[in-house]
Amino acid sequence: MDFEEIGAWLEKGADTAATEEDTVEGPTLRERFLKTMAFETDTPIPNFEFGYWDKTLEVWREQGMPAHVVDEASAYAYFGIENWAVLSCNPNPMPVCKHEILRETEDRIIYRDHYGCVAEINRYGDRSIPHYLEYPIKDRASWEAFREKAMDPAHPDRWVGFEDCVARLQHTTQPIGVHAGSLMGVPRNLIGFEQIATMPYEDPELLTDIINSFGECIVAVLEKALPRIQVDLAMGWEDICFNSGPILPPDYIREVVGPWYARISALLRQHGCLTYTTDTDGNIWPIVDIFLDNGLDTMFPVEVHAGTDPVDLREKYGKDIKIWGGVCKMRIAEDKAAIDREMERLRPCVEEGGFIPTMDHRVPANITYANYLYYLDRKRDLFNIGGMPQY
C-alpha cells in the first residue's frame, strides 16, 4: 500500500452509498462483523478481501472474467466481496504542494506528489509501488517547514465531506471504519527507507519529534470524530515489516510508538470501537507483543510467506489476538489441492472466531481466474462466509 492506497481508503468515506446494501439475509454485515470479531461464531463471517494488483483484473478478463469487471468496485460486486464504510476524516499530513509530472521518458513517469516526494513509476506494466527518488524531510529544518504546512490537527481539509458522511452512515448496515493514521509508514515515505531506519540510532530526537507530531494529529482527529457516530473498526497504515522484520528497532517502537498505540486504543475503546488494526505487511513476530500490549489487537494482513502464520499466532496468543488476512497467496497460485490444503490448515483457527480470512495481500496476477473462483467458493463452503456472488 502506498499514498495512493491510503487515499483510496479515505475516499471510501465518500463512496459508501453504492455498497451499503446487505448481501445476505439475516444479521446485517455490521452485526456479522462485530460478532466475528467478538469470537461469536453463529453468523456468517464477512467476505472481505484485500483488493487486486493493477494487472490482475486485466489478466483475468483474458482468462474469461466478464468484460464489465474493470475495477475493484465492479470486481467486489461480481465476486460477492463485502465491504465496510469509512468515515470521511483524515489524520494524515495535509498536502504541501501540487501533484505534478516533472518529466516523462519512454518507459517512466517522474512526478512530485502532494507531499513533495519525487518518485518514478513505470509507464507500462507494474505501477503498484513508486520508486522514490527524493524525500521532502531531510533534516530538522525541512521537517519544521513540512510540519508548519502539513501537520495542523485542526486543518479544515481533514473534514471534507465529514458531515454528509456521518448523516449517510447513521443507519448503515455496514461496519463503520475510521482511518487510524500512520506513525511510521508515512514518515518512512517522507524521510526515506535507509534514512529513517538508522534515525533511532543517529538522530532519535528528530524522529521522535516527527512521530509525536503524527500521533497528535491522529488523536486530535479521532477525538473529534468518534463522538459523532459509533465506529466499529479503526485501521492504520504502516507497511513497516519485511520478511526480516520491522524497519525500525523493536525497542524504539516499544518506547516511542507503543504509547501512541496505547493512547489511540484507549480512545477507541472509550467510544466502543473494539477492533484496532494496522496494515503492517511482512514478518510481524518481533513486534506482535508491542501491538498487543498497547491495545492494537488485530493483525493485518498476516503475510504467511513473509513468516507470519496465523496458525502460529493463534497458537501463541489464543483469543488475545484477532486476525484479518492470513490466507497465503502463494498457495492460491498453485492448484486446487494446494488451495484445499491451505483452507483446511486455517479452518480450526477460523472456526474459533476473531478471524476474517482474506488473501494475505492484494491478489497478484499469477493467481489464475479459475484458482481465484475456486478459492472464493471453498472459503464460502468451509468457513460460513457471507456475500452473494454474481458468477
Added chain:
Amino acid sequence: MADNDILARIALCTERGKINNAAPYPPDLKGEDGVDELTEKALNDGVDPNDILTQGFMEGMGRVGKKFSKNEVFVPDLLMAAKAMTAGMIRLKPHFESGAAKHKGTFVIGTVRGDLHDIGKNLVRMMVEGGGWQVIDLGVDTSPEKFVEAVKEHPGCAVGLSALLTTTMVNMEETVKAIKAVSPSTPVIVGGAPLTQEFCDKIGADAYSADPQGALDYLADYTAA
C-alpha cells in the same frame, strides 16, 4: 595495540555500527574511536590491508549478518554496520587500487526488468560488499541485455537478481537464460519477497537466498569450491 587487538576492535565496531569517534551510536562506545579511525591507525601501523578486510570488516559484517538471519537484530542494525564498514572501506580504497588489497570477487546485482524496488537489493549489496566483494550495482528495472553486458565486462563474476513482485519475478527467467547463454558457468543468485527455492529451480538459477547473509554464504561456498 597489537595487530590482532586492533583487528578485533575493527570487527567489533563494524558489527556494532560504530562509524567514527564523533558518532553517538552505540551509546556504550560513545567517545571511542570507530571503524574510520581504527582502520587508519591499522594501516599506519602496517597491518596488511587484506587482514583488515577479512579479520575486521568481513568478520564484523558476518556476525551481524548471521544475527540478522536469526532475527536477533534488524534492518537498522544491518544498515549501521554497513555504514561503519563503508567508512573503513574508503580508507582501504587506495590499497585496492594499488593491488595491495584484493576483493574476493566481483558481484553484479540489479533489480530485474519492470521492477523499480531496490530496498532488498541494496541490503544484499551492502552485505556482499562487507563480505569483501567488489559490487557492480546495475540499479532497478535492469534489462537482461544490461546484465549480459556486465557479465561480459566482468569475467568470472557472480550475479544477483532481485524482484519484489510476483508479476516481475517472472522476468528473472528471461535474465537467467540470457546470462547462461553467454556464460553458462556464471553463478546466478535470486532473491526477493515472493521467491521460493522451487521458483529458483524452475527458472534455472543456481541459488535462492531468503536473506542477504544467505547470498554471502553461497558466494563463500562458491569461491571455496
